[in-house]
Amino acid sequence: MIDQLKKNMEDALRLINRYDNIFICSHIQPDGDSLGSILALAMAIKKLKEKANVNIIRVDDIPSDFLFLPGIDMIKEQDINEEVDLFIALDSSDTKRLGIGAEFLSKAKSVICIDHHITNENFGDINIVLSSSGSTCEIVYKFIKYMDVEIDKDMASCLYTGINTDTGRFMYSNTTYETHTIVAELIETGIDINSINMNIYQNIPIERVKLFLETLSNLELYADDKVGVVVVSQEMLYKTNASMEDSEGIVSYVRDINTIEVACLLKEMSENEIKVSLRSKRFVDVAKISTKFGGGGHVRAAGCTIYGNLETAKKMVLEEILKDFR
Numbered sequence: 001m002i003d004q005l006k007k008n009m010e011d012a013l014r015l016i017n018r019y020d021n022i023f024i025c026s027h028i029q030p031d032g033d034s035l036g037s038i039l040a041l042a043m044a045i046k047k048l049k050e051k052a053n054v055n056i057i058r059v060d061d062i063p064s065d066f067l068f069l070p071g072i073d074m075i076k077e078q079d080i081n082e083e084v085d086l087f088i089a090l091d092s093s094d095t096k097r098l099g100i101g102a103e104f105l106s107k108a109k110s111v112i113c114i115d116h117h118i119t120n121e122n123f124g125d126i127n128i129v130l131s132s133s134g135s136t137c138e139i140v141y142k143f144i145k146y147m148d149v150e151i152d153k154d155m156a157s158c159l160y161t162g163i164n165t166d167t168g169r170f171m172y173s174n175t176t177y178e179t180h181t182i183v184a185e186l187i188e189t190g191i192d193i194n195s196i197n198m199n200i201y202q203n204i205p206i207e208r209v210k211l212f213l214e215t216l217s218n219l220e221l222y223a224d225d226k227v228g229v230v231v232v233s234q235e236m237l238y239k240t241n242a243s244m245e246d247s248e249g250i251v252s253y254v255r256d257i258n259t260i261e262v263a264c265l266l267k268e269m270s271e272n273e274i275k276v277s278l279r280s281k282r283f284v285d286v287a288k289i290s291t292k293f294g295g296g297g298h299v300r301a302a303g304c305t306i307y308g309n310l311e312t313a314k315k316m317v318l319e320e321i322l323k324d325f326r
């Protein structure tokens, strides 16, 4: 282990040993890595210090796919009037990502930040930030080892989930030799990877499928099928009994169609508020398009909000998109 990392872990462990009122937190719109890392670390600290008051702050709704995680009930809404000694932020590149958690952070005597995002702002007093790591769970794994706490089956299930999801089922380029050696050790604890994978990937709520069908059957194609536009209206949500979160994944599905260069999803948040998600594949700069409507993002994935009705918003965005196809 590199010396600086070892020193930061040593400093972090010293803080954990010193303080009893510990608050652990991760980002809004939680994913497998954020949930897996907060749960595993909380369990490890409880094992290390039985008397410590270890709390996990609930900052957002937990996607149903992850409710199977051991210890998930530890994630609770916390009382801001409680004494906060130590705040540990996981998988969050800046304090804005922490949602309500940022208020607890500003009360804390000390802050530890553990993360793998290259954009991490090092907002902790101690920062364990490793951008070469495919997931925060891999860093937490190393830290628990450093704490000399034995990784049990529950912790291993949480860590495995985070590593699995953040590496795209071990397919992304952030998957390394080390990722696999860590995972091998997690599997050795006896975790049921079949059941974990079924929970994460073979557990799509039927409402979401109905919404997908409804949305995709209304797919509009332009510019020789190079532009695909889909809409999720409040009426569609009502009809399918789905929620707006269930539209997650639709825009990438449209992008993945072979002829498509630009995919556009318009979400009717309310009658006069339309959220637009844009994806592109090869040459269209969708960040440039969304900037025109006060939004932002990356060249291949961007978004904006248009205040107006669905039809108006669609017309406005489409006009901008089609400029690249003339």
Ligand SMILES: [Mn+2]
Binding pocket: 033, 034, 091, 116, 134, 135, 136, 166
């Ligand atoms: Mn992550």
